[in-house]
Amino acid sequence: MEMPNPGQFLNFLLQDARIVVVPLAVFSGVLLSGIILRRFLLGRLQRWSRKGSIKTGAAVISSFSTPFLIWFFMLALYFALASSRLPDELVKIIDKVLLVGAGLSITFAVANVSSSLMNIYYGRFKSAFPVTSVIQNISRSIIYGLGLLFILNNLGVSITPVLATLGIGGLAVALGLQTTLANLFSGFSIALSGQIRVGDYIKLASGEEGYVSDINWRATKIKMLSNNVILVPNAKLVDSIVTNYHLFDREMAVLVEVGVHYKSDLKKVEAITCEVARQIQREVPGAVADFEPFIRYHTFADYSVDFTVILRVKEFVDQYLIKHEFIKRLHARYAESGIVIPCPVSAINYSQEGAGPQK
Numbered sequence: 001m002e003m004p005n006p007g008q009f010l011n012f013l014l015q016d017a018r019i020v021v022v023p024l025a026v027f028s029g030v031l032l033s034g035i036i037l038r039r040f041l042l043g044r045l046q047r048w049s050r051k052g053s054i055k056t057g058a059a060v061i062s063s064f065s066t067p068f069l070i071w072f073f074m075l076a077l078y079f080a081l082a083s084s085r086l087p088d089e090l091v092k093i094i095d096k097v098l099l100v101g102a103g104l105s106i107t108f109a110v111a112n113v114s115s116s117l118m119n120i121y122y123g124r125f126k127s128a129f130p131v132t133s134v135i136q137n138i139s140r141s142i143i144y145g146l147g148l149l150f151i152l153n154n155l156g157v158s159i160t161p162v163l164a165t166l167g168i169g170g171l172a173v174a175l176g177l178q179t180t181l182a183n184l185f186s187g188f189s190i191a192l193s194g195q196i197r198v199g200d201y202i203k204l205a206s207g208e209e210g211y212v213s214d215i216n217w218r219a220t221k222i223k224m225l226s227n228n229v230i231l232v233p234n235a236k237l238v239d240s241i242v243t244n245y246h247l248f249d250r251e252m253a254v255l256v257e258v259g260v261h262y263k264s265d266l267k268k269v270e271a272i273t274c275e276v277a278r279q280i281q282r283e284v285p286g287a288v289a290d291f292e293p294f295i296r297y298h299t300f301a302d303y304s305v306d307f308t309v310i311l312r313v314k315e316f317v318d319q320y321l322i323k324h325e326f327i328k329r330l331h332a333r334y335a336e337s338g339i340v341i342p343c344p345v346s347a348i349n350y351s352q353e354g355a356g357p358q359k
Helices: 006-051 054-082 088-122 133-154 159-176 178-193 234-239 266-283 316-337 350-354
Strands: 201-204 209-215 219-223 229-233 242-244 252-260 294-300 305-313
Touching: 006 054, 054 088, 088 133, 178 209, 178 219, 178 234, 219 234, 229 234, 252 266, 252 316, 266 294, 266 305, 266 316, 305 316
Parallel strands: none
Antiparallel strands: 201 209, 201 242, 209 219, 219 229, 252 305, 294 305
16 A cells, blocks of 8 residues: 655645635634724724714714624625635625625614614704604614615616516505505604604693603604503694694793682782792792792672782693692781682572562
């Protein structure tokens, strides 16, 4: 039996090792470079966030931190395959898989960044840039659609027939989902108009009232003061008469009706009432401290002279505590000052009731 030549055997081992070692070295080098570059870029982003908007920088960093590793892993695998001796057909298939993965990861990262930035800038420009569930979902859908078209185009799939098919299919879907689409576009219209915003206190013509907690693709969520949630279809909300207590100013007047006895000194009543009202405006949370309260007499009623006390609160729900404290303190001051708040009295005229026809 012939012994193998040691030189040939060594060459075979070196050649076989090169097949594995070279791609592995390329993969490790690219991945290591990616990790170093990721650390450098994230460090720059953190310094930029300290100089500018911390929330904006944090949103960008959190959205791209993990995808960076995935992208460099795919890039390292791509260069490793390019330096390997795998069959060309298999390399092409793997390249397409990597392309799809990269496209999907980029699309999701961009969608997350856009959603985070929308929430951040909504806090600064609430009146001009309303952000609700329907706005976020539509923006995400647009980004996902563009990402899908980009992937199909790079895979060699013609986009024109796809768009034509989507157009025909969309028409069929629109005919079958008229109510759903009506709510969708109504919600989009509500969000963009700025007439009803998340956080506003509204009251519907049907009587329901509360804070708007969200506007999604189907319904608007209204959280009542009782902690229950009302779901109003967007299409019905658009056609409804709505009172918005936060548009255009959250401050509102609070009217308290009071009546005093006919024998009361009305100048004294006005002075004492305004003094109590001023204390309420300065001391009770939710009252507008610099507002000067006043009263207006308006009716000679059956049992009293009636007037209205005008107070002012910072927003709708503050009126309940203001009224509570005002009525309590005013009742005590009237009692100290001898001012009578009359209650309805029914009297029977016995002489008249006992009178009969003269015989």
